[in-house]
Amino acid sequence: MGLHAVLPAYRRALSDVLLFTALHLSVRLAVSVLMLPLAGVILGLALRWSGDPALTDQDIAGFVLSPLGALGALAVAGVLIVAAVLDLALMTAALRQPVTGLRPTLATVWRLVLPRLGAVFGVALRLVLRVALLALPFLALGAAVAVLTLRAHDINYYLTYWPPEFLLAAGAIGTLVLIMAGLLVCRLSGWALALHLRLIDGVPARDCFAQSEAHLGARRGAVIRRILGWLALRLALAAGVAALIGVFGSGAQALALPSLTGVVLAALLTLALWSLANAVLAAVSNGALAVLLDDLHRSVAPKVLAPQQDSAPGGAALVLTGLAIAAGVAGLGAVTVLGDLAGRLAAPQAVEVIAHRGAAAARPENTLAAVEKALEDHADWVEIDVQEIADGTVIVTHDSDFMKQAGVPLKVWNAMPEDLAQIDIGSWFDPAYAEARVPTLRDVLEVAKGRGQVLIELKYYGHDERLEERVAQIVEETGMADDVMIMSLKRAGVAKMRALRPDWPMGILAARAIGDLSALDAEFLAVNTGQVSGHLLRRAHAAGKQVYVWTVDDPRAMSRMISMGVDGLITNKPALARQVMKERAALSLAERILLWLSDRLRLESFDLVAEPSEA
Structure with missing residues (x-):
């Protein structure tokens, strides 16, 4: 070789x-x-x-x-x-x-x-x-x-x-x-x-x-x-x-x-x-x-x-001076970042818990059972995905068909209510949920009313007709206008909803992004863990925007995200997130630093919590 x-x-x-x-x-x-x-x-x-x-x-x-x-x-x-x-x-x-x-x-x-x-x-x-x-x-x-x-x-x-x-x-x-x-x-x-x-x-x-x-x-x-x-x-x-x-x-x-x-x-x-x-x-x-x-x-x-x-005379000194200045700038930046991190580690952090597709680690995702579990686990928000079916009903489901949940190739936009009544979307997760069926947005909002708030993600697969209008109508008919937020990967969809309901909180969902996300027209940004940085958080907070991060299911990663200053954890395990927040609040500064280091260095000697089986 x-x-x-x-x-x-x-x-x-x-x-x-x-x-x-x-x-x-x-x-x-x-x-x-x-x-x-x-x-x-x-x-x-x-x-x-x-x-x-x-x-x-x-x-x-x-x-x-x-x-x-x-x-x-x-x-x-x-x-x-x-x-x-x-x-x-x-x-x-x-x-x-x-x-x-x-x-x-x-x-x-x-x-x-x-x-x-x-x-x-x-x-x-x-x-x-x-x-x-x-x-x-x-x-x-x-x-x-x-x-x-x-x-x-x-x-x-x-x-x-x-x-x-x-x-x-x-x-x-x-x-x-x-x-x-x-x-x-x-x-x-x-x-x-x-x-x-x-x-x-x-x-x-x-x-x-x-x-x-x-x-x-x-x-x-x-x-x-x-x-x-x-x-x-x-x-x-x-x-x-x-x-x-x-x-x-x-x-x-x-x-x-x-x-x-x-x-x-x-x-x-x-x-x-x-x-x-x-x-x-x-x-x-x-x-x-x-x-x-x-x-x-x-x-x-x-x-x-x-x-x-x-x-040229003085050329060497100029080069060394330039490197010294660069070192000074980098050192100042490092001190600023470390100081900011130390401040965040020491300060109490109020972070919202957002149950991803309900409590999707404990119940079949986007089902009423998952929504109920998220509410029982005291999630601040229950996040769900919505689409339209053939007759215009707005249902709660993530994919473009039902293959993952039920092995049924029916496309969502071709489905009718009677079709959905026959589709078991729970057995793939556990036979105990064989009775689970695709809920409507109205079903979820009625379950959550008076008990919690709902974060609605608008899903688009190229067959939507009046999704934004219908979602707004259902939210208002169920009396949940003050307890919902809207987000989507499709910025045009968020813009349509903004035009319909300008006072509702709107968010941009991003798996990958370039440019200044804080300049977008939204009240919050929902980004994956790889997108989160101190720079993004500072820019977003300066612009009055909150930053939510998804999908965070590891307790040490949860603590690290809290230390960075995110405003919300989108997680499949809301009960675990609540436990992490409680345990973290009781830690000393030294313990929080060690916890942060254990996550960064992948140390196995320090765990925040024992993960509950029902989280």
């Missing part, structure tokens, strides 16, 4: 571990302080020109496929690739320079590479385009396979039960992915010297890929073997570091017991050592890759990396 070349490369990188670690950390500073914000600015400008402050889910794909969105995505991808290869570029420059001390060499290397960042960006843009052009046919074929084989039923049925057609589609798509990956590896191995040819030899960006392929020729196989060997060793070292840190962390916590403060300090020390070890490992691994590629380049096109007007 090319280990005969890989091991010397790692040894060479290890011999300059201080320099490579300093370069790696300086790159992380530049990326966090300059490049990621630059990518955000580019994306924000593209969205502003499109007339939309933020995009969610399917709208993102539509935007990226538009001319303006494609240009914005290309620019952002180029910046991110430059950020990704900046380590490699700096380390390559370091390999071409005599080491005269850590600070002088660090400054010299940055001064060599900075004037060439535009050249690196040009290579990055062309790389994105080449990879996209190669991948698009396979992605289109994969989409066609999915549409042709998985269009009969709702996707949740396929994901839950894995029927034969799903396995067939997965196999076909997997084969396409493997073929695409093989072609990408083949082409990327031929382009392995493109960056060096542009950075060192000054080859025009439009020619560096072709020249790289010409230089390497039949040596692509050797390149692939070396890269695979480098990657295998990188993964092995990462596993070893993780194991050692895990042993250290467990031992340190054991020695610190029974002092809770000592355990917290041990966990913090473990986190610090893990961060440092990962930084050093990344630096050494990236340095080894730089050595491998630099040796390859020297063998086909030996050339010295010449400075581009690098001898």
